[in-house]
Amino acid sequence: MNEVYLAGRGLASALGPDLESGLTALSRGGVTPIRFEVASGFAWPYYAIADEDPDWLARAARITHRVATESGALAGPRTGPLFLGSSSLDMGVLEQHHEFRGDYQTFAETVAGWIDWRGPVFTVSTACTSGMNAVLSARMLIRHSHTDHALVLGMELRNRITVGGFGGMQLLSPTGAQPLGQARNGLVLGEAMAALHLSSQPSRWRLAGGANVVDGRDPAGTVPSAVVAMCQQALAESGLSPTDIDLIKPQAAGGLANDATEARALRQVFNPLPELVSFKAAIGHTLGAAGPAELALLDYAQDTSLNAPLAEQAPKRVRHVLASILGFGGGHTAVVLEDCGK
Amino acid sequence: MTTWHTQAHVLVDPLPADWREQLVAHLGRRPRRIGAWAELALYGARLCLDAAKEQTLPAGAQLRVASLIGPLDSVRAMTEQAKTGLPMPFTFMQSQPSQMLAALSLYLVWQGDARFTLCRDKQAALQLAQQECGPAGMLFGWVEEDRRTEWWRLVPSP
Numbered sequence: 001m002n003e004v005y006l007a008g009r010g011l012a013s014a015l016g017p018d019l020e021s022g023l024t025a026l027s028r029g030g031v032t033p034i035r036f037e038v039a040s041g042f043a044w045p046y047y048a049i050a051d052e053d054p055d056w057l058a059r060a061a062r063i064t065h066r067v068a069t070e071s072g073a074l075a076g077p078r079t080g081p082l083f084l085g086s087s088s089l090d091m092g093v094l095e096q097h098h099e100f101r102g103d104y105q106t107f108a109e110t111v112a113g114w115i116d117w118r119g120p121v122f123t124v125s126t127a128c129t130s131g132m133n134a135v136l137s138a139r140m141l142i143r144h145s146h147t148d149h150a151l152v153l154g155m156e157l158r159n160r161i162t163v164g165g166f167g168g169m170q171l172l173s174p175t176g177a178q179p180l181g182q183a184r185n186g187l188v189l190g191e192a193m194a195a196l197h198l199s200s201q202p203s204r205w206r207l208a209g210g211a212n213v214v215d216g217r218d219p220a221g222t223v224p225s226a227v228v229a230m231c232q233q234a235l236a237e238s239g240l241s242p243t244d245i246d247l248i249k250p251q252a253a254g255g256l257a258n259d260a261t262e263a264r265a266l267r268q269v270f271n272p273l274p275e276l277v278s279f280k281a282a283i284g285h286t287l288g289a290a291g292p293a294e295l296a297l298l299d300y301a302q303d304t305s306l307n308a309p310l311a312e313q314a315p316k317r318v319r320h321v322l323a324s325i326l327g328f329g330g331g332h333t334a335v336v337l338e339d340c341g342k
Numbered sequence: 343m344t345t346w347h348t349q350a351h352v353l354v355d356p357l358p359a360d361w362r363e364q365l366v367a368h369l370g371r372r373p374r375r376i377g378a379w380a381e382l383a384l385y386g387a388r389l390c391l392d393a394a395k396e397q398t399l400p401a402g403a404q405l406r407v408a409s410l411i412g413p414l415d416s417v418r419a420m421t422e423q424a425k426t427g428l429p430m431p432f433t434f435m436q437s438q439p440s441q442m443l444a445a446l447s448l449y450l451v452w453q454g455d456a457r458f459t460l461c462r463d464k465q466a467a468l469q470l471a472q473q474e475c476g477p478a479g480m481l482f483g484w485v486e487e488d489r490r491t492e493w494w495r496l497v498p499s500p
Binding site: 039087091094095098100103104105108109120121122123124125126127129133136137140141143144146160161164165166168169211212213214215216217219220223225226229327328329330331 | 375405409410411412414417418420421422424425427430431434435437438439440441443444445446447448449453454455456457458459460461462463466467469470473474
């Protein structure tokens, strides 16, 4: 079977329109979330991409093209599979115009058209784990030689309904994101568009393995046994043991109960617990885009040695990273990255 | 190349008028807080596992669901609610395919790799699922609300 590498990545987020500007903003202390009003009297902090074009589709197309270009995927053949991982898809345009044209796959095909992508198009929609599951699927097609490259897009662009939906469930923080913080009081959502270009051609970061575990006993919460199973399966597929992991990027969305549950479950697997890094206080919880977005930030920071913004005590040696996203609907998904340059 | 054995295949099209009552009778309770699309997925999945003579999916099996229409009825309802204020929480949840996966996990009493992955080419969707599948096989469903529910219990041949 082929090995699978991260050949390139791109990211537009509240931190900036690309990774370089994003890491620069992060190293300077990050950005302040806006107040996103979804209805009169209902507003929450929100990490927005600085692009105020009111035409949702034109804005999405422009951001998509820029991020896919940054990933390097558009410089080569555009014939591999394209995976769109998203929770809200084109909700932003549906809520504006109430025109339901096409079906559930139509939007992914529209996105493919924006970047003139000619390979097969897949939609992956598993809420917050969408983008991470898209990475796992793309990896598997390369592993089994169905293709030598694939493009994964994690997309979550602003819309009132998603913010209102989470707000209606009383999951949002009125003040700010504090992942794993003692005074955490809820999620802060954000928008992001991330592109990960995967390839069988060797490069620094290898996708060593991963796992996806759904447990529906708590459809809005983290299930400890599922976190443990996710970690154990991801490690087993990567041929690693818990002590091989140097850095963990957990979900850590800032929820009162879920953060604590996740931390307790991680301690069951990892003893001692490696350093943790979280990006949600910098870009918000970007839902279906969170997996690719946070992987892009993590890898870019490692590649450019801009570790300072990542952790108070950045580990001296990072060879293996476990990155996870836990989601709405009982999804628990992780990938393991290996730094082949070490 | 792996060959696949079909342990069971269930197609319900057209849907019987009482399919929801059948589901309640089968589960012994009415599914709570899920939309009609998720209920239809559950109905078909349960029938397929019955046909395969399995109480639930084995650990290590995978679950894949696809649909061209998906939960669009709930999405429509949600955009209507949002016109006049905030969407209702349950409608918002029902607009997410992940809630269907959670319901399948809950009512099948099963924890494992479940995903909603869609491709216009059904063969490509199935092929991807097969590449991701381990020796315990998979339950693969294609569910269109108000129309049909079709499920396969597939295992790789030894």
